[in-house]
Structure formats: structure tokens, C-alpha cells
Amino acid sequence: xxxxxxxxxxAAHVQADDATTLLTRSDxxxxxxxxxxxxxxxxxxxxxxxxxxxxxVYGKGSDRSVVEFLAPAAExxxxxxxxxxxxxxxxxxxSRPIRISPLQRLMGQASxxxxxxxxxxxxxxxxxxxxxxxxxxLELEAKDPSLSYKRVRLWIDRTTSEPLRAEFYVASGKLLxxxxxxxxxxxxxxxxxxxxxIEDVLxxxxxxxMHYANxxxxxxxxxxxxxxxxxxx
Amino acid sequence: xxxxxxxQLTAIEKAYRLGRINVQALSNVSLEVAGGDFIALAxxxxxxxxxxxxxxxxxxxxxxxxxxxxxxxVTAVPLHRLADTRREVLGFVFQTFNLIPVLTAWENVExxxxxxxxxRKERSARVARWLEQVGLAAxxxxxxxxxxGGQRQRVAIARAMAGDPKLVIADEPTANLDxxxxxxxxxxxxxxxxxxxxxxxxxxxxxxxxxxxxRVVHIRDGRIMPSERSIAA
Amino acid sequence: MLIKLALRNIFRNRRRSAITLAVIVFGAVGIILFGGYKAxxxxxxxxxxxxxxxHVQVFxxxxxxxxxxxxxxxxxxxxxxxxxxxxxxxxxxxxxxxxTLMGLISNGDKxxxxxxxxxxxxxxxxxxxxxxxxxxxxxxGELDAVLLGRGLATSMxxxxxDYVTLLTTTVTGSLNAMDARVAGxxxxxxxxxxxxxxxxxxxxxxxxxxxxKIEKLLVFLNKTEDTAAVDETLRKNAAIETKSWSxxxxxxxxxxxxxxxxxxxxxxxxxxxxxxxxxxTIVMSIFERTREIGTLxxxxxxxxxxxxxxxxxxxLIGVIGGIIGIVAGxxxxxxxxxxxxxxxxxxxxxxxxxxxxLMQTQVLMTAFTIAVMTSTLSAILPALKASRMKIVDxxxxx
Numbered sequence: 001x002x003x004x005x006x007x008x009x010x011a012a013h014v015q016a017d018d019a020t021t022l023l024t025r026s027d028x029x030x031x032x033x034x035x036x037x038x039x040x041x042x043x044x045x046x047x048x049x050x051x052x053x054x055x056x057v058y059g060k061g062s063d064r065s066v067v068e069f070l071a072p073a074a075e076x077x078x079x080x081x082x083x084x085x086x087x088x089x090x091x092x093x094x095s096r097p098i099r100i101s102p103l104q105r106l107m108g109q110a111s112x113x114x115x116x117x118x119x120x121x122x123x124x125x126x127x128x129x130x131x132x133x134x135x136x137x138l139e140l141e142a143k144d145p146s147l148s149y150k151r152v153r154l155w156i157d158r159t160t161s162e163p164l165r166a167e168f169y170v171a172s173g174k175l176l177x178x179x180x181x182x183x184x185x186x187x188x189x190x191x192x193x194x195x196x197x198i199e200d201v202l203x204x205x206x207x208x209x210m211h212y213a214n215x216x217x218x219x220x221x222x223x224x225x226x227x228x229x230x231x232x233x
Numbered sequence: 234x235x236x237x238x239x240x241q242l243t244a245i246e247k248a249y250r251l252g253r254i255n256v257q258a259l260s261n262v263s264l265e266v267a268g269g270d271f272i273a274l275a276x277x278x279x280x281x282x283x284x285x286x287x288x289x290x291x292x293x294x295x296x297x298x299x300x301x302x303x304x305x306x307v308t309a310v311p312l313h314r315l316a317d318t319r320r321e322v323l324g325f326v327f328q329t330f331n332l333i334p335v336l337t338a339w340e341n342v343e344x345x346x347x348x349x350x351x352x353r354k355e356r357s358a359r360v361a362r363w364l365e366q367v368g369l370a371a372x373x374x375x376x377x378x379x380x381x382g383g384q385r386q387r388v389a390i391a392r393a394m395a396g397d398p399k400l401v402i403a404d405e406p407t408a409n410l411d412x413x414x415x416x417x418x419x420x421x422x423x424x425x426x427x428x429x430x431x432x433x434x435x436x437x438x439x440x441x442x443x444x445x446x447x448r449v450v451h452i453r454d455g456r457i458m459p460s461e462r463s464i465a466a
Numbered sequence: 467m468l469i470k471l472a473l474r475n476i477f478r479n480r481r482r483s484a485i486t487l488a489v490i491v492f493g494a495v496g497i498i499l500f501g502g503y504k505a506x507x508x509x510x511x512x513x514x515x516x517x518x519x520x521h522v523q524v525f526x527x528x529x530x531x532x533x534x535x536x537x538x539x540x541x542x543x544x545x546x547x548x549x550x551x552x553x554x555x556x557x558x559x560x561x562x563x564x565x566t567l568m569g570l571i572s573n574g575d576k577x578x579x580x581x582x583x584x585x586x587x588x589x590x591x592x593x594x595x596x597x598x599x600x601x602x603x604x605x606x607g608e609l610d611a612v613l614l615g616r617g618l619a620t621s622m623x624x625x626x627x628d629y630v631t632l633l634t635t636t637v638t639g640s641l642n643a644m645d646a647r648v649a650g651x652x653x654x655x656x657x658x659x660x661x662x663x664x665x666x667x668x669x670x671x672x673x674x675x676x677x678x679k680i681e682k683l684l685v686f687l688n689k690t691e692d693t694a695a696v697d698e699t700l701r702k703n704a705a706i707e708t709k710s711w712s713x714x715x716x717x718x719x720x721x722x723x724x725x726x727x728x729x730x731x732x733x734x735x736x737x738x739x740x741x742x743x744x745x746x747t748i749v750m751s752i753f754e755r756t757r758e759i760g761t762l763x764x765x766x767x768x769x770x771x772x773x774x775x776x777x778x779x780x781x782l783i784g785v786i787g788g789i790i791g792i793v794a795g796x797x798x799x800x801x802x803x804x805x806x807x808x809x810x811x812x813x814x815x816x817x818x819x820x821x822x823x824l825m826q827t828q829v830l831m832t833a834f835t836i837a838v839m840t841s842t843l844s845a846i847l848p849a850l851k852a853s854r855m856k857i858v859d860x861x862x863x864x
Binding site: 085142147171 | 577641
Binding site: 287290293316317319320321323324331334336344345347348392 | 471474757764767
């Protein structure tokens with residue numbers, strides 16, 4: 001708290017290590033639990049059309065999660081395993097989980113997974129922070145070249161460090177997605193982001209709304225996050 | 234001239250199947266032909282004289298009995314193995330001349346000599362000699378279709394004699410010739426028989442030929458009839 | 467002597483022999499013309515295939531077997547040095563670098579998957595692997611110009627001058643996107659390909675993929691016959707793997723198989739016709755010469771010799787027919803080649819082409835051999851029957 005106040009009182013342009021602190025702070029508004037389960041409702045808007053999907057996400061740390069598809073009925077029973085460098089999908093009609101290449105992550109719901117991540121500070125380096133009105137603008141750079149988005153620009157509230165919005169850039173510098181952190185609520189005793197709106201910059205008119213609820217702590221075993229376990233528990 | 238028999242037939246039986254009927258061509262026929270003989274087998278058509286001649290000529294087999302040609306028992310030998318005998322020991326003259334139409338007179342006479350593998354010089358000498366002897370030296374290069382019936386038969390005789398056979402089989406040699414030509418042919422044959430000592434066996438119903446031969450064997454219905462004339466020396 | 471006899475017997479019945487010879491000649495000419503046409507077609511298809519894919523393709527070691535999750539994991543590093551070494555071989559005409567990649571292409575409203583071939587524009591133009599439908603070919607020096615397959619351009623609703631965005635994942639698995647100007651639209655003749663195809667400059671692709679590697683090197687030779695030798699030379703380099711054009715040209719092999727199948731079938735029909743025709747002639751000839759055969763057997767000709775006589779007739783008719791057939795075939799081929807017989811355009815092409823027959827010694831030899839073989843074969847059984855005639859019956863034959 002004290003440190004944060006100090007930072008805020010200093011000059012507008014802040015050094016990298018301080019930017020890191022800001023980033024770490026902003027991350028606390030995301031999922032605070034190390035091992036958890038959360039409900040996600042996702043609505044895709046494409047012009048006038050809207051489609052809703054429901055999932056239950058089980059996570060451990062910031063780099064492992066399993067997504068259980070609950071609705072619509074066509075997708076119910078599917079599972080998605082998201083690890084740091086690989087992704088698998090399990091469908092009840094298939095006997096084995098199928099590995100999804102990074103290319104395939106461009107399409108479908110997997111692309112949202114990269115954007116609605118639980119933490120930035122683990123994967124991204126905060127290079128700098130600039131004041132912009134009531135917000136800090138953090139420039140983030142991917143620590144690992146295998147991450148989908150090479151650069152992220154994150155706006156956080158100047159006072160509270162609550163994430164406001166983020167822009168996601170690819171290697172060539174082109175902007176592909178924008179995330180708006182619309183609503184906050186209380187989950188697991190903390191103030192956290194409950195609603196995110198994701199914009200597809202390449203296809204204006206396409207928006208995805210993600211709503212989080214029922215965050216509970218759950219003791220997820222490591223074994224759960226292996227492809228052989230998919231669909232068996 | 235030896236006195237050993239050139240031909241010896243003993244108790245010959247031969248039958249033919251005509252549809253479902255068995256025709257007995259020869260019954261219990263025995264015959265001896267000595268070297269140098271000039272013999273006619275006489276009888277009406279169907280009497281069996283041609284069959285008898287065929288047996289002597291080693292181009293047919295009896296059902297029962299023994300056939301000895303030049304002292305060799307040929308009864309049990311399969312016909313195709315008797316080709317050697319026919320080539321070396323026998324000579325054939327046919328009613329229908331049976332020359333090879335695509336060959337010249339010279340070449341026709343040459344055929345049996347070629348088959349014996351005779352060297353060219355000897356062949357030429359023999360062919361020339363025999364063509365001369367039958368009076369056709371000038372027609373050596375002509376093909377059968379350019380020769381008269383009498384001339385063709387002479388070529389056939391030259392062919393039969395070229396290999397110096399022990400026995401000449403002639404089936405109705407004058408039947409296809411006019412009487413004058415026929416007489417001339419007979420003269421030729423008699424001449425040859427006298428000068429070379431070659432044995433001649435004819436089958437005929439020509440009374441002119443019958444009158445000229447030293448010995449006649451009458452055949453009727455497959456049996457030998459007792460003859461009016463006895464065997465000449 | 468037997469040969470003289472056989473020849474004279476063949477020409478005994480001029481008309482019948484002429485017809486039989488005609489059948490053999492017809493068969494031989496058919497083989498020569500069809501064989502030559504097939505050869506021309508194969509050569510043409512082979513060379514146009516090679517023009518598109520190179521004589522030998524060079525890949526990074528391990529790329530054939532490995533399953534890579536990331537593009538160009540087994541790509542070629544230091545391509546420039548490798549190319550220099552390869553191009554020093556006097557048998558090599560030139561090399562062309564390529565990368566294939568895929569991803570999503572977007573026009574702002576919708577996206578489709580694309581399959582891109584990244585090429586060196588100048589080299590690609592030489593390869594003539596596509597037909598330009600609208601716009602221009604890829605210009606040199608412009609990294610972000612692309613050519614779209616006809617179907618893809620339609621579905622993206624773009625024309626030359628419009629812009630599209632290409633998305634893909636980089637060699638590290640990260641996402642990348644690039645705005646590209648549509649320089650032109652192309653067609654390859656394969657609709658499924660044109661619905662997804664993109665051609666782009668290789669440096670543009672390298673930037674998109676964030677790499678200096680290339681996927682493969684197409685090696686073009688001066689003479690196709692050198693392919694096997696050059697392939698072997700290249701394989702000595704442990705850092706690379708090679709594939710010769712033959713291993714890659716499945717369409718070519720399918721066409722070869724198809725044509726060979728068709729012509730093989732036709733050949734069989736020709737074969738059957740000739741066999742029956744010659745056999746018929748010989749059987750008739752034997753029938754007519756029954757008494758003659760009887761006579762020969764009677765005067766002491768062995769069965770073997772009689773068989774040989776007729777066999778020789780069959781053989782000689784085949785030889786004569788074969789020779790006439792070759793002469794006729796070659797003459798006819800030359801006539802056709804100098805003429806202007808036009809064939810309709812094959813699938814994917816717009817213009818027809820002149821009918822040409824390729825003369826190959828092998829085809830001529832095949833035609834001759836088949837002529838002789840069929841005649842000889844057809845003579846065997848009839849000759850055997852002739853040799854086994856019963857003398858007495860034969861002599862009594864009219």
C-alpha cells in the first residue's frame with residue numbers, strides 16, 4: 001500500500017520495475033485463487049446474431065486450465081485442455097483427445113482463451129507505464145516467443161490499478177483484438193473482473209461478451225491437466 | 234541280289250471302323266516279296282489292295298499278324314518312328330503324283346535326299362542322274378503345274394528312286410494317265426527294275442500293267458486268291 | 467531349304483497372305499502410332515510437371531518424418547550458401563526457394579482458410595504454374611503483394627487493388643497478421659486448389675512467419691536424364707533431404723498408369739486379332755495341303771520337320787509383317803508429324819495442340835517383337851496338328 005502510494009506520487013513516466021509493480025497490482029483483480037473452478041458464460045455477437053455458450057473452467061496457476069463445455073447441447077461434453085505451449089480438445093464422439101495446433105487457435109473459442117487470460121505478469125514483461133488521463137498505460141511484451149500476442153497495451157485505473165481495457169498486437173505490430181473490462185464484482189471475497197467484452201478488430205461488428213461467476217476454490221490435482229485425463233473425471 | 238525277302242507279311246488282319254460297322258479290310262493275309270520282284274496286287278476297288286500296300290509301305294499298322302520289311306520286324310514300331318525306314322528303304326509313287334507344287338522338278342526330286350542330310354555334291358549328282366534317266370533333264374526348273382501328267386509321274390518316280398531304295402511302292406501309278414503315257418511309264422518302271430534290281434510292288438486294276446508284271450497277287454474281299462501264274466525266278 | 471520352302475508357301479496364295487500380312491501390319495502400325503503418341507504425351511506432361519515442381523526438391527533433414535507443431539521447424543537454414551553450392555554443379559540450371567504456409571485470410575467481413583505458396587516472383591513466373599486471370603503477376607520488390615486463387619478471390623469478394631489480411635502463426639507459435647494488396651487472381655485448373663490458394667513473395671512470408679528459413683529449394687536441371695545422378699549427389703549432404711520429381715508427381719504417374727492401362731488393353735485386342743487371323747490362315751493352308759503333308763510324311767519326313775515347316779511359315783509371316791509394319795508405321799508417323807492434325811485442349815488448358823508422334827527405337831522393337839511373337843504363337847498348335855496327321859487319312863484327302 002505504501003509503495004503504491006509512493007509510485008503514484010512520482011513523475012508521470014514510470015520505470016520498468018515500477019511498471020512491473022503496477023502490472024502485478026492490476027493482476028490481482030483477476031482470479032485471485034491458485035486452484036479454482038469458475039463458471040463462464042460467453043455470448044458472441046455477429047451483427048444482429050447472438051450465440052451463447054456456457055463453460056466451467058478449472059484452473060491451476062496461470063498456465064493450466066481445463067474448459068468443460070456445458071451449453072449449447074451440441075457442444076456439451078467437450079473439454080478443452082489449455083497448457084502453456086499446447087492445447088487439446090476432447091470430444092465425446094472421439095476416442096482420443098486431439099491436439100490443436102497454434103494455427104487452429106486462430107479460429108473459434110480458443111482464440112478468446114488467449115485474450116481472457118488470468119494473468120499478465122507471469123507471461124508478459126512490463127516495459128513501461130505512461131500516464132494517460134485517469135489511467136496508466138502499460139506496454140507489455142511477451143516473455144516467450146510462443147505466446148499468441150507479442151505485445152499488449154494495458155490501461156489500468158490510476159488509483160486502483162483496476163484493468164480498464166487492453167489491446168493485443170501480433171508480431172508485425174498489427175492490432176487484432178481489444179478487450180474491455182466492463183464490470184467488477186466480488187468473488188472469493190475479493191473484487192474481481194466479472195465481465196469482459198472482446199472486440200475483433202479485423203472484423204468490426206463481432207464482439208464477444210464473457211461473464212464470470214461462481215468462483216470457488218477447488219483442489220485440482222496436477223493429473224487433471226494432462227491430455228489422458230480429459231473426459232475421464 | 235540276295236534272296237532274303239524284302240517284304241514278309243504273316244497272317245495279317247486289318248479292320249476299319251465305318252461309323253458303327255466294322256469292315257474287315259484284310260483277313261489272314263500272308264505274302265512274301267523277294268528282292269528284285271516286280272509284283273502287282275490286283276483286285277477290284279474295296280478289295281483291300283491299297284490297305285495291303287499301305288502296310289507294306291509302313292504307313293499303316295495291322296491289327297494282328299507280322300510285318301517284316303527288309304528283314305526288320307516293324308509290326309510293333311509306332312508309325313512315326315518308321316520315318317527312317319520310309320526314307321532309306323522305301324520309295325513311293327502315288328496315283329495322284331503328289332509333287333510339292335511350290336518346288337521345281339529338280340527340287341522335288343531332291344527332297345528325300347535333303348532329308349537324309351546328304352551333302353550337296355552327291356545330291357546334285359543323284360538328282361541329275363535320275364532326272365536324266367526319266368527323260369526330264371530339260372524340265373528340271375519347271376514346276377509341277379507346268380508339266381503334263383506323264384511328266385509329273387516321272388518326276389515322282391525320279392523322286393522315289395533318287396535315294397536308291399530297296400523297294401518302291403506304287404499305288405495305281407497309271408490310273409490318272411492316258412493309255413499311251415501309261416504304257417511309257419510302265420516301260421520306264423520295267424527298265425528301272427531290270428537295271429537297278431529294285432523291288433517294285435504295285436496295286437492296280439489296269440490289265441495292261443497286270444500283263445507286264447512277273448507276278449500277280451489277286452486280292453478279293455481282303456483275302457489273297459490263288460493265282461494263275463506262279464512266282465517267277 | 468526349309469526357309470525357301472516356307473517363303474514359297476507363304477506366297478502361294480497371294481491374296482490370303484496379303485490379308486494376313488495386312489492384319490499384322492495394321493497391328494504393328496497401331497502399336498507404333500499409339501506408342502509414339504503415348505510417349506509424346508508422357509514427355510509433355512513430365513516436362514510441364516517438372517517445370518512446376520523442379521527436378522529435385524531439397525528439404526531440411528528430418529522434415530519428412532517429423533510431426534512439427536510449428537511451421538518450418540525442420541526448415542532449411544543458410545539457404546543462400548546451400549544454393550550457391552548446388553548451383554555450382556554444371557548439371558543444375560537454377561534453384562528456386564519456396565515456403566508453404568496456411569492460415570486465415572480476412573477481408574474485414576469474413577475469414578477463410580488459405581493455403582499459400584511463397585515464391586521468388588521472377589522464378590515463379592518462369593515455372594508457369596498458373597494462369598493469370600486478372601491483374602498482374604507478383605511484382606519484384608513488393609513484399610506484401612499477393613495473388614489469390616480465382617475461387618478465393620470470389621469468396622473474399624476482392625479484385626486487384628483491394629486489400630486483405632493474412633493471419634498465421636509464426637515459427638515460434640505466436641500469432642501474426644499482415645495486410646496485403648491483391649495484385650492479381652490466378653487459376654491452376656484445379657478448382658479445389660483455386661478456392662484456397664494464395665501466392666506471395668517469399669520474403670513477405672518470411673516476415674509473416676518471423677524467420678529466415680525457407681521450407682524447400684526447387685532444383686532445376688538442364689537435362690531431365692540427370693535427375694537420378696543429381697539426386698544422389700545432393701543426398702550426400704546430411705543436413706538435407708531430397709525428393710525427386712518422380713516421388714512428387716502423383717498426377718503424372720496416375721496418367722501414365724491410366725494410359726498404359728488403356729493402351730495395354732487395346733494392345734491385347736490387337737494381339738488377339740492378329741493371333742486369330744494368322745492362326746486361321748495357317749489352319750486353312752494346312753487344310754489345303756493335307757495331301758501334301760501326307761506325302762511328305764509318307765516319303766520319310768519326320769513329324770518334327772513337318773512341324774518346323776509350318777512353324778517357320780508363321781515365323782516368317784510375322785517377320786515380313788513386322789518389317790513392313792515398321793516401315794509403314796514410321797512413314798505414317800512422319801506424315802502425321804509434318805501435318806497439322808489438331809487435338810482438342812486437355813482439361814485445364816484453353817488451346818488445343820498439334821498431334822505429334824514420338825519415334826522411339828524401343829517402340830519399334832516392341833511392335834516388331836509382338837508381330838513376330840503373335841504369328842509364331844498362332845502357328846504352334848496348327849503346326850503340331852499337321853505334324854501328327856494320320857498318313858493314310860491325309861493321303862486320301864481331296
